Amino acid sequence: MLFVIDNHGQVKAAIPEVYFGQQLNDEISQRWQSQLFNGSEQQPIQYWHNEAQLDTIVPIRIDQSVVGYARVLSNTAFIQQESARLLHNIGLYALIAVLVGGLITWLLLRGMVSQLSQLATAAQAITQGSLQVKLPKFNGHDEIATLGKAFELMIQSLKAQIKELSYQASHDSLTQLPNRAILVDRLHQAFERSQQTKHHVAIMFIDLDHFKTLNDTKGHSMGDLLLIEVANRLQTCMRGGDTLARLGGDEFVVILQDLNEDVSQAAIQAEVVAAKIISVVNQPYYLDSYLYHSSTSIGVCLFRNQEITVDELLKRADIAMYQAKNAGRNTLRFYDPTMQAALEARAALESDLRIAIKEQQFKLYYQIQVDHARNVHGAEALIRWQHPQKGLVPPLQFIPLSEETGQIIAIGQWVMDTACAQIKAWENDPMTCDLQIAVNVSACQFHDPGFVQQVSDMLKHHQIKPGRLKFELTESLVLDNVEEAVIKMQALRDFGVHFSIDDFGTGFSSLSYLTKLPLDQLKIDQTFIRNMCMNDRDAVVVQTIIGMANNLGIEVIAEGVELESQRAFLEKHHCNLCQGYLFSQPLPLAEFEAKLKNISVLM
Missing domain, CATH: 3.20.20.450 (EAL domain)
Structure with a gap:
């Protein structure tokens, strides 16, 4: 039973309601009322009538003043029954919570392990040089999602770096022209295409005249400006399908494909391009406000369906270029086999001279x-x-x-x-x-x-x-x-x-x-x-x-x-x-x- 009693002992609320309005003057009320209201007792009071009934009295305060009290009469059997029921429910709820938590944890861990496994597979593929990996979709902001997004950024960065390194490895850093690696690859392609089409291919070895003098007198920075401008001018002379590359220093190489099947006509076609190159190179240069005039010597070697190595082909074009130098510069010369024989004898003599x-x-x-x-x-x-x-x-x-x-x-x-x-x-x-x-x-x-x-x-x-x-x-x-x-x-x-x-x-x-x-x-x-x-x-x-x-x-x-x-x-x-x-x-x-x-x- 529950009673709410004012300081006069009158019941203001009760369960059951039959006690509402009654005056409680029983022994318990009389015994504890004076203590509760005179302030000597400020805490709840419990009293066992016997082992089966518990009487609990709790003071009611308003602005620090006791205005009444609540009294609860409880049957211990009921309390034990309700406690047992409550403990049962708490245990049941706890078990359900553990099972649900375990299920949720298992599901989460299963997703995490799967994602981590995919990340590990991706990392292994990256270490083996492959960037063509598939990553799971990462949503949210947890640690796994953060790690996955970091992997995505790393792969994108590596792809960009590899692309840049690949470009640098195949192009000249000064003129941005293809370098020797690309040139050799294009020559192999030209060999194959020449065998299929029976058309001639020309390789031109281009060397600037007196370039060393410019470097020595005006500095390498001025020489670099000239090389950049020459590269730009040479590109204007190229036909569709031609290749222009820089070997290094002041040396450039051009591959002219799909020339005429007749060697004399092919030579004329190559000569036309060479003449255009000589003409554009001869135009004046303004290098950082410095007026400069240049010229070039060109060696040309024609080939078609021949068993010849790339190195030998470049060597022949180089020989022809030096022949153009010897002829007074600012001109072109075609490769002559007798010239090669003389140069080979010269090379042998040079080697013998070192020994001598x-x-x-x-x-x-x-x-x-x-x-x-x-x-x-x-x-x-x-x-x-x-x-x-x-x-x-x-x-x-x-x-x-x-x-x-x-x-x-x-x-x-x-x-x-x-x-x-x-x-x-x-x-x-x-x-x-x-x-x-x-x-x-x-x-x-x-x-x-x-x-x-x-x-x-x-x-x-x-x-x-x-x-x-x-x-x-x-x-x-x-x-x-x-x-x-x-x-x-x-x-x-x-x-x-x-x-x-x-x-x-x-x-x-x-x-x-x-x-x-x-x-x-x-x-x-x-x-x-x-x-x-x-x-x-x-x-x-x-x-x-x-x-x-x-x-x-x-x-x-x-x-x-x-x-x-x-x-x-x-x-x-x-x-x-x-x-x-x-x-x-x-x-x-x-x-x-x-x-x-x-x-x-x-x-």
Whole structure:
């Protein structure tokens, strides 16, 4: 039972309702009423009448004042019954909650495991290089969805990076043209298409003329601007289906497909495109406000249905390009098989020359220089190559090649060192102690920054007498840079080195340099000596050179003297020294020394 009682003991509400309005003055009410209302008891009061009935009294407060109380009479059997029922319901509800939670967790875990399994499969495929993977759809904002979206972004990023790397690997970074990799692939395609269609294909090797000079004088950034502009212009010359690629540096390659089946007509078609390329390249360039003019040399190689490798094809086009360079540049040349044979022989000679330098297969020959009384004043040291298979190789076959390849520096160093060693060896012999030895110095040697120091070190090492060593320089060498020539020649002259201008008279420059250079001798070129007795103009040139040298106080010598009439002409016009086959051919050391003894005996 439940009663709500005011502070006078009157029941204001009750269950059952029959007690409503009654006055409760039973023992419990009387016993606890005074305590509840006088404030001594502020908490609920419980009283057991017996083990079967519980009486609970709870004060009712309004604004901290007790205005009544609620009284509940409970049967313990009912309480136990209701408690059991409540516990049963709670357990049932808990079991249902556990089952439902487990089911939900299982479903969630099943979805998570499936998604994680798909992500793991995708990750494994990515590690094997495949980005063609399917990912599940990720909805929501949980950790799995976040991870899945991160995978999607990673795959997209990798695809973009691979695409960029693939482009970079197949294209030139400066001009954005296809590079060698794409070129080789297109050539293989051209081979196959040519076999099917029987049409000719042309490959053009394009090289800019004097590009190195632009780089050296204006810097590589200016060279890059030119390459970009040239690439843009070349693309305007391409037909549909043509390929333009950059190999590197200033080298471009063009593939022209579907040319005529007739080789002569195919050559004409290729020539038309080449002429257009030469024309557009020749147009002026404004490189960062700098006006520049360029030209190009083009090598063309035609092929159709041929068994040839890509490397061989590029090599042939390259050979033709160099032929265009040799023809004066700014032109084109078609590949010629005889040209290849000559270049292959040249390549073999270059390889042999490297071995010759390493194994010192060279020898010095000496040709005497005499006056008209046959007194020996000196000799010119001339290099010879004793090839182990080919025998004696003349200088004209390997000196130009060594100058082109830069090997002349090592060869020239050997010649100078060997000549100085021989001068030193002759110092104790009265017959040879005063001989002056002339050594030819190439432009590569002379312009080398360390040339003066090398000569200085060599002279200190051999300790030869001053004036015994003479360098022969060509007119073109000293005229390349007269100021540099004066400085170096003066520095070497301080060490006792003398100088002679070789092949004098063949140049076309002003003779004013003769007053600037510390020269000791002029050597008249043999072409004038050979014809002076038969050609009045050559005779006048020789007389002029002799008179000019004598007036400047410079010694003069004539080379290539082979006839007595030539010697007599030179003596008549006061050229005091001669060199040539009339007196002796170039001789190896032992024969040269024997020649000197014979001359000494005759004298």
